[in-house]
Amino acid sequence: MAAAPLRSVLQRRNGLLPLFETCRLRDLLFFSSSVDPAAAVGGTISPDPHFMVEYLVNSCGFSPSEAAKFSKPLAHLRSTEKPDAVLNFMRSQGLGGAAIRKVISSEPNYLCYNVETNIAPKFQFLRDLGLSESDIVDVILKNDVILRLDVHRSLVPKLEMWESLLGSRELVLKHLKKTRWFFFSSVKKKLHPNLKFLRDECGIPEERLSLVLRSHPQLISLKPESLRALVARADELGMPRQSRMFMWILDALLMVSKERFEAKVELMRSFGWSESEFSSAVRKNPTFLSISLDMLRRKVDFFINVVGYTTSFIASHPNLLLLSLQKRVIPRFRVWEMLNTKGLWTRRGKFSYFVKLSNTKFQEKIVLPYKEKVPELLDILRAGAEQ
Template sequence: MFNFMAKMLPHLRYSVNRYSPIQRFYFLHFAPLSSSSKAVKSNSENAKNGDSFTVSYLVNKCRFTPERALSASNYMKIEEAGKPDAVLLFLKNQGFTKSQISNIVKRFPPVLVCDPQKTLLPKIEFFKSSGFTLEQLTAILNGSPSTFKRSLENQVVPTFNFLNNFIGSTEKIVNVARRCTHIFGVDVEASIGPNIQLLKDVGVPESKIIKLLIHQPRAFVIDKEKFRDIVEEVQGMGFNPLRYKFLLAVHAFRAMSKETWEKKMEAYKKCGFSEAEIFKAFEKNPWCIMVSTGKILAMIDLLFNKMGFERSVFLNRPVIISLSLEKRVIPRCLVYQDLLAKGLINEGFRLANMLEASEKKFLEKYIACHEKEAPHLLKLYTEKLALLH
C-alpha cells in the first residue's frame, strides 16, 4: 500500500506552488521579473524609458514603495494623472473604503488605467443586479480585484451563473472569490465543472463537494485529466468517497508539489516516524501533511519532547498536528502544566482531549470548574493568548 507514492509523485507536479506573498500581485503573473536587478533599477533608468511619471504617481499618490512602483511600471503606464485620479474617485463614490481602494490598487495596479464607465461600472452593476449587497460587492472586488479586467460576458457572468447554480448563495460566492482571487478568470465549464462531475461519479456527496469548493476552490482549478489521476490515486489508497477525508486527500495532492511532499515526509522521519506510520496518520487525517514543515517540527518538539506525548497519540489522533500552535496548543499546555502542578489533574490526564476541545468546552471544563482552587487560570490563559497574537 505504501508504494503508492512511486506512482503518485509524478502527478503532484501538476499542482501549483503554495500561496506566497508575490502571488498577491496579480500583475506580476504575466511576466515576472527575471532577476532582482530589474526590481531595483534606478529612477533615472525608468525616466529614460518614460516610466518616471508612473513610478512617481504610484509612490506619491498610492503609497507604493519605490521597488513595488518600479515593478508595476513594467506592466502599466500612467501618462497623466487624470485617468487614475478618476478611477480612485469612482471607487470612492461606489462605496469602497480608503483601505479597500489602497488594497485593490496595490494588488492590481492596472485598475488605475481602466475606463471607469466602460470597464469598471458594468461589473459593479452586474453584481448589484445579481443581489449582492454593497458590503458583499466591495468584499468580492477587494478580494479579487483582477475581476475588473475580465470580460463581463465571457468570464464574469458564466462564472457567477455556475457558482450561483451550484452553491446558491451570494455570501458563499464571496468566500470563493476571497480564497481564489482569479476565479472570475477561470473557464469553469472546462475545468471546475468536469472535476465536480467526476467527484459525483465516484460517489462523493454533493454537499461535501460544495463544502470543499467554498473553502478550497483552488483544488478544482486544474486540468480534468490531471484531476482524474489524483482522484484515482486517492481511491487506490482506500479513502471512502462518502467521507470528507476523501476530498481532503484530493486537496492535499492537488496543493503539494513532489518536493513539498518529500520535505514533509523528511520532517516526520527526523522526529522518528517511519514512512508506514506517516501514511497511516495521513489516511486518518490528511491535514497532518498539509501543515508546513516548520510547524511539524515545532509541534512535535513541544508535544513529544517537552510535554511527553507518546507516539501512539500522533498515530491515533493526527489532527492535533494541524491545530494552531499559538492560538491553542501553547496556551492550553500552559494551563495543563499549572493544573498538574497544583494537583488538580493527575499525570494520567489526557492532554490531547484538552487540545481538541472547542474553546467553549475548554473554558468550561478546564478553567471555570477550577475557579475556586485556581482563580488565576483565566488570566494566565488570556494573557498568553494576547502575548502570542
C-alpha cells in the same frame, strides 16, 4: 427570500439599466454637441508619445519610475480623453487614489477602455447582485479581471456555475470579495471538466463536493491535469475515493506542495513513524498537514519527550497535533502534573483527557473544583493565555 437568478435580474433590466442615466456618464464626461469632446473632458492632444508618463504622475499619483513602466502599453494614445473619462468614472464609483493605482497597475490598458461599453456595465452588473459601493470596490480590487470580461458571455455563466457549486449567492459573493482568482476560472476548460471528473470518475456526490468547496473553492479551479495529479496523490495514501474523508484529503493536499509533504513524511520518520502510520494519520485528520514543519517538530517532540506518548499513539490521535502548544498543551500539562504531584487527580491518570476537554469543560471539571486548593492553577493558565 432567495435571490433571483442572475439571468432573470439582468433580463428584467433589458440587459442592464440604462447606463448613461445610471452612471451619469453625461455629467462625468461633461459632453456637449457644441463643445469639442477632448476639451469637454479636459483632454489634451499631444504630439509627444511619452506624455502619458507625466499624465500618470499628475492624474494618478504614480511615481515617475512607475509611470514610465505603466505608460508603455499606452504609447499609442495621443489624447487624454479616454483616460480622463475612465478616471472620472472610477472616482465617481468610490475608488480612491490608491485603489485606482492598484487597478491601473494591474492593467494599464483600462485607461483606453470606453466607459459606456466596457466599464460601466461591469459596475452595474455588480450592483444588480446586491453589492454596496464599498463591496464593489473590494471586488474590483480583488478581481479587476471583471473589467475585461463580457457580462452576458462570461460573467453571468461563471456566477451561475459558482452559485450552483457553493449552494448560495451569499457564499459566491463572499469568495468574490476575497479571492483574486475567482473569475479567472474557465467554465468550459476547468469547472465543468473538473466537476465531471470528481463526480463521475471518482464517485464523489455533488453535495459532498459542495461541502468542501464552500471553504476552499480553488480545488475545482485547478487545471484538469493538476486535479488528476492531486487525486493520484490521495490514492497513494490508501483512502477510497468514495470515503467521506477523500475530499478533505484532496483539500489538505491542495494546500501542501509535494516537496513540503515529503519533508513532513521525513520528519515523522525521524521520530519513528512508519509510512503506514503517517498515511493512517492523514486519513484520520489530514488537516495536520497544514502545520508548519517547525511547529510540527516542536509538537511531536513535546508529546514524545515530555508527555511520554509513543509515536503510535500520536499517529492514532492526530487531532492532538492541531492543538495550540503554547496556549493549550503546555499549560494544561503543567496543571495535570501539579494535580498528580499533590495527589489530587486520581480518578483519571491520562493527560489526553485533560488536553481534549473544551475550554468550558476544562474550567468546569478542573479549574473550579481545584482552584482553592491549588491557586497556582490560575497563574499557569493565565500565563498560557498571554502567549
